Amino acid sequence: MYKILANTIFLGKDVHFLPECHSTNDTALNLVRTGQAREGSIIICNHQTKGKGQRGNSWSSQAGKNLTFSLILRPDFMDISEQFYLNMAVSNSIKQMLQNYVPNIEVKWPNDLIVPGFGKIGGILIENTFSGKEWEFAVVGIGLNINQIDFHSASASSIKSITGSEIALEELFRLLITQIEQGYIQLKKGKWKEIKSEYLMNLYRKEIWANYSTDGEQFSGKIVGISADGRLEMELENTEIAVFGLKEISFL
Structure with a gap:
């Protein structure tokens, strides 16, 4: 108890x-x-x-x-x-x-x-x-x-x-x-x-290149940070920074 x-x-x-x-x-x-x-x-x-x-x-x-x-x-x-x-x-x-x-x-x-x-x-x-x-x-x-x-x-x-x-x-x-x-x-x-x-x-995969998917398409990215509203900031292979919400990305 x-x-x-x-x-x-x-x-x-x-x-x-x-x-x-x-x-x-x-x-x-x-x-x-x-x-x-x-x-x-x-x-x-x-x-x-x-x-x-x-x-x-x-x-x-x-x-x-x-x-x-x-x-x-x-x-x-x-x-x-x-x-x-x-x-x-x-x-x-x-x-x-x-x-x-x-x-x-x-x-x-x-x-x-x-x-x-x-x-x-x-x-x-x-x-x-x-x-x-x-x-x-x-x-x-x-x-x-x-x-x-x-x-x-x-x-x-x-x-x-x-x-x-x-x-x-x-x-x-x-x-x-x-x-x-x-x-x-x-x-x-x-x-x-x-x-x-x-x-x-302590963030998993931070600064490590790994595979993800969004809208059914796979891509390679590197987590670089978290935005002010808690979204995931990720560097793409073309060096652009993309931002993802909870239901917009899956870890592979």
Whole structure:
């Protein structure tokens, strides 16, 4: 059973533990819609049956083996156009903590966590609610493969698959929430340049020529940066810089 966290300022002071649920993000969004949400609330589920990933993909997780949870934040100190900085801050925080268990973790744009040579060990899905042009709440869904070793996808992996070691989920959860809170406070303090610099330093395939596809056509490109609104900046073979949104490019 996951308890209220004593070592944080505001994250995890209201923890909702669910033995089973469809999606922790859906549960959190329902709290937002019904006026029951407060910043720092966490919904964590032992067995998430219909988890959501980027591009409408599903996130499959074995019961009791991994960490699947959602945070409710209220980043109303930011403009809507700046929302990708929240993605970067959360990605950085999770990477910082998990690298204590697995070295060489990289962030695959926009916010998947991978270990090259092994596969994807985690993902983040942020769903926002707005009131007019004002940011109301951000629901940060996080799925991390910890102790699961059997996967339907060949591209998936876990900490245990890589290290052979079983991880205590509650202890890792506590450490992760503490790290994420520190990253969020850094965001509140306006350390945006530092956040983006760290994100780019750990970005998968940055400055490496690789193959991609867009509109059904393959091409070779080199990731060179991230735009202010979170789109991928890529140098093409003709030296032009192209910019891609989430659904406009696929990694091959």
